[in-house]
Amino acid sequence: MIEIGGLTFDYPGHRALNDVTLTVASGSVTALVGPNGAGKTTLMRCIAGLETPLEGRIVVDGMDVIEQPREVHRIMGYLSDFFGLYQDLSVARCLEYAAAAQGLPDDDIPDAIARTAERLDLTDKLHQLSGNLSRGQRQRVAIGQAIIHQPKVLLLDEPASGLDPEARASLAALFRQLQADGMTLLVSSHILAELDEYSTHMLALRDGRMLENRTLKSPHAADEHRMLHLALAQPDARLPEWLKAHAQVVLKEADACHAEFDFRGDLHAQAALLKALVHEGYTVSSLAAHKENLQQSYLRSVAAHLEGKQ
């Protein structure tokens, strides 16, 4: 859905994006992660056509953003990290303006407002002035403005900042729902645990360079390659050596009680491993797939990057 090639963006005295090349799959929810100053906001603004890069090409749904920014805006929604609302307009009018400004036909606008308000739990707030809403409600109105025209691509820069846990949970549910509807989401946030709930892909940036762009695996996926965690009820010093000798195991860390390893086999092979462990006399208390969370994944990317630098 989004293809970026050789993207370079400079600020005075500072290169914000350095030859970034990436693709974002259609229908994915990509977590854009990285420390402050990594270039996340600049990347989003370039994709949104709000900034012109020094070099590079950005294509969204087959359209060149630099050449056809207005056409791209019709299929794109963007929520800035510092968004604003028209304080003196009611929520309904804010949504009506956004719908009309995105080119929705007049006849479709009332339905679009009702649908968006319902989706964001704003139906009972439609006649309130947006300036009188709470931070969380304002955030929902801003998201509503970004999605009212049902864009194919939605860019969200720190959408959950300043929201309480309940509002964050409902936001996560909304993003999952939007993904289910076929929308492609690119979400940046510092709160990786929150992104973990709904992201399917991770895009890590650091110092304007892309560290990693990969799919995040589901813990239940019956694929041929996944991380397993083993725990014993009774310590057994033989465990690390026994696992090391197993053909399908690539040991990551192990001691007498626990082990974490990469297992190359399907669910039947995993069952056979468990059987063999019990047969060998290990008191297995658990053997479960261990999903690497976004935080771990990101830190592993950073560690690999720093290792490569040295």
Next chain:
Amino acid sequence: MSNPEFKRNLWLSFSTHRLAAMPALLGLTFLAAALADPQDNVAERLYGAAIMLFIFIVWLWGARNANAAIVDELRDKTWDQQRMSALSPWTMTWGKLFGATSFNWYGGAMCLVVVATAGFAAGKPDVLANAISLCAVGVMLHAALIALNLHTSQFESRVIQRGGMGWLAIILVFMFMPAFSLGDQKPVHWWGMEISHALFWLDTALLFAACATFAAWRVVCNALQVRTRPWAWPAFACLLAVYLAGFARGDNSLWLIGLFVSVAMTYAALFTEPNTLLRWRKLRLLQQRGDSRGWLEHLPVWPTTLALSFAFALLAMLTSSGPQNEFSPVNMLQPQYAFTIALMLLRDACILLFFSFAPNGKRAVGATMLYLLVLNMLLPFLAEVAGLSTVRFFFLPFEATYESWSSVPVMAVHAAIALGLVRWRLRNNEQP
């Protein structure tokens, strides 16, 4: 309603209370004007009062609202949402131009009805022309403020934080107000033609209203990432030169006026456009790729009027028949110095680029102005006081005691040094 931006502005500008209050207040004001002096001609007094009220409501108050149309969007951080919309630049432009000022036009329309009625009743000449001129000046003021605020916002955010360029409206109002004075209005002589005062001001106001609206549209285009090529700025310089030269006497005054208009417009653009090293690196990159369309789209506008200044300078010198003291009492305004002035402009542009390309180029405009003051005033003054007239001539080569041709090589040396400084800065300040 096909323009969402216009509609949004109507929502914000009108309420039932405001709809009723405007005619009520205007009605009371006109009643007071009519009853102020029963001996006097009521129609004449209403005509004058309606013009003054129109100037206040549409020109001044409307200018404030047009100013806020951009300043508020930027300050309240809603501008990105507008830039992300699918609205065309023209829809956005007229939506803001007439939407943000819609309440002022509502009041202005009532004033115009009184202008027309009272004007005809009092037997005033050119009532219709004056009414249209009043409207055209209003549109010009509003469009100019939208264009200027958007233009300066891309370079200097402090202008927006300080409330935009609204102060400019006050200057323009005082420039145009005499045109609507109630005294005897003599015909205007322009390009050898005698044109009635009202008709001339009508044409002038319509011309500049069209130019300002066009400028607002062009600036909105750039803000919405719809790229344009920089032909309109030099075209406006030519238009302004032709307009102003209509008042002058002298064979080659068009070229000389064209030169000074181009110089003034170059300085105006130079000090208000972003001239960062990044922009020039982008231009170099586009040039290396042979992308002439992209190069023109990213080029600042000031080099276009700088080039035009050299063209006008050459024409002024080629058509000159010696000093024209009648038109040009100051030495540097004489045709033989035309090329020197163009070179001086090139030098000053290079000085600004030298400071803009510095690692911390944020204060480039202030530093340039300071050094230009030193170069053009302080150093020549010190040389004069010290009795070093040759040194003074080297700094400011516009003295009648020296051959006028000698000013060209002196200023060429200035320009060459400034160009050298820019090249040095470019070599030493490459991005990572």
